[in-house]
Amino acid sequence: MKTFDALFAELTEKAETRPKGSGTVERLDAGVHSIGKKLIEEAAEAWMAAEYESRERTAEELSQLIYHIQVLMIAKGITTEDVYRHL
Numbered sequence: 001m002k003t004f005d006a007l008f009a010e011l012t013e014k015a016e017t018r019p020k021g022s023g024t025v026e027r028l029d030a031g032v033h034s035i036g037k038k039l040i041e042e043a044a045e046a047w048m049a050a051e052y053e054s055r056e057r058t059a060e061e062l063s064q065l066i067y068h069i070q071v072l073m074i075a076k077g078i079t080t081e082d083v084y085r086h087l
């Protein structure tokens, strides 16, 4: 099972190697404004799933939110340590 740190390492590598067909590379190229909008969209979907759908659907939406949080972190050069320092 993939963890937060494993996904972050995978996305960081994608950002560096820029493989063809990577959705992450595409999202990074679209820029912070676009990534931010997607993050908000996923946050809203997670909220709506929590209100009206199952725990499983909510977990799925939360996983997508985590993905987009990580894309924003990479776009801004923010490491997990930078974030964890504030927890």
Ligand SMILES: N=c1c2ncn([C@@H]3O[C@H](COP(=O)(O)OP(=O)(O)OP(=O)(O)O)[C@@H](O)[C@H]3O)c2ncn1[C@@H]1O[C@H](COP(=O)(O)O)[C@@H](O)[C@H]1O
Residues within 6 Å of the ligand: 010, 011, 014, 021, 022, 023, 024, 025, 038, 063, 064, 067, 068
């Ligand atoms: N975990 C994720 C992940 N979660 C969410 N998403 C993206 O976020 C979208 C969220 O779903 P939506 O329901 O909003 O889909 P949508 O409305 O079609 O969204 P758009 O594609 O139009 O923005 C998905 O379609 C994916 O494009 C993800 N994209 C990639 N990953 C993982 O990231 C890694 C790198 O992926 P690539 O860069 O594509 O190789 C792989 O391990 C992937 O499994």
